[in-house]
Amino acid sequence: MALIEVKNLCKYYNIGERNEVKAVDDISFKIDVGDFVAVVGPSGSGKSTLLHMVGCLDTPTKGSVIIDGVDVSKLSDDELANIRLNKIGFIFQTFNLIPGVNALENVVMPLVPYRLSNSRKEYARQLLHKFGILQRADHDPSELSGGEKQRVAISRSLINNPKLILADEPTGQLDSKTGREIIKLMHELNVDKKITFVIVTHDESLLQFVKRVIRLKDGKIVSDEHNGKVHKIV
Numbered sequence: 001m002a003l004i005e006v007k008n009l010c011k012y013y014n015i016g017e018r019n020e021v022k023a024v025d026d027i028s029f030k031i032d033v034g035d036f037v038a039v040v041g042p043s044g045s046g047k048s049t050l051l052h053m054v055g056c057l058d059t060p061t062k063g064s065v066i067i068d069g070v071d072v073s074k075l076s077d078d079e080l081a082n083i084r085l086n087k088i089g090f091i092f093q094t095f096n097l098i099p100g101v102n103a104l105e106n107v108v109m110p111l112v113p114y115r116l117s118n119s120r121k122e123y124a125r126q127l128l129h130k131f132g133i134l135q136r137a138d139h140d141p142s143e144l145s146g147g148e149k150q151r152v153a154i155s156r157s158l159i160n161n162p163k164l165i166l167a168d169e170p171t172g173q174l175d176s177k178t179g180r181e182i183i184k185l186m187h188e189l190n191v192d193k194k195i196t197f198v199i200v201t202h203d204e205s206l207l208q209f210v211k212r213v214i215r216l217k218d219g220k221i222v223s224d225e226h227n228g229k230v231h232k233i234v
Contacts, residue, residue, distance in 0.1 A: 005030045006030070010025055012061045037213070102140060108159060146173055213227060
């Protein structure tokens with residue numbers, strides 16, 4: 001069953017009067033529930049632009065993005081916010097943690113304008129415990145290592161029990177050992193909770209751990225391959 005369906009998706013930018021940049025150019029694919037997909041390609045290939053449209057953070061010039069049966073390209077801003085709140089978790093290369101707010105408060109931050117209950121706060125503590133950083137719950141992001149920051153970010157991405165997690169260069173600012181640990185956490189969530197992952201990465205060494213690799217160049221898909229030999233992360 002497809003969780004994501006992208007149909008003839010395009011994102012064009014006009015730079016000056018005559019120069020049109022086709023960041024994403026007529027892309028179509030489906031991603032099934034429980035899949036673990038890496039989107040790779042050189043800088044400027046359209047990876048992050050594609051991820052932002054799938055994540056309801058940007059709107060297409062043409063085409064559609066269907067998430068869990070809903071064509072999000074036709075939704076209002078409020079409806080898009082509701083999709084992001086209830087169905088999608090985000091992990092970023094730069095962690096996007098809020099300074100001056102401790103780790104636990106960063107985890108529950110997506111809920112603050114909506115429905116922050118005591119049970120959600122307890123769930124946030126459980127997530128930090130699961131990822132081995134509950135003892136850092138009251139620490140400011142400036143007091144955390146890169147790996148700890150990304151574990152907080154992963155906890156935050158899970159606070160709404162999303163069906164889909166989108167990760168933009170999740171290991172980009174981490175050393176190889178820590179990056180491997182973060183991918184292992186994602187892999188465990190994919191296997192144990194059947195959460196669908198789509199990650200953008202430049203790190204070719206991570207591709208052995210994903211189920212499918214979509215390669216982009218100049219805004220187009222140049223290959224879409226299922227990984228027949230997914231390696232166990234140890």
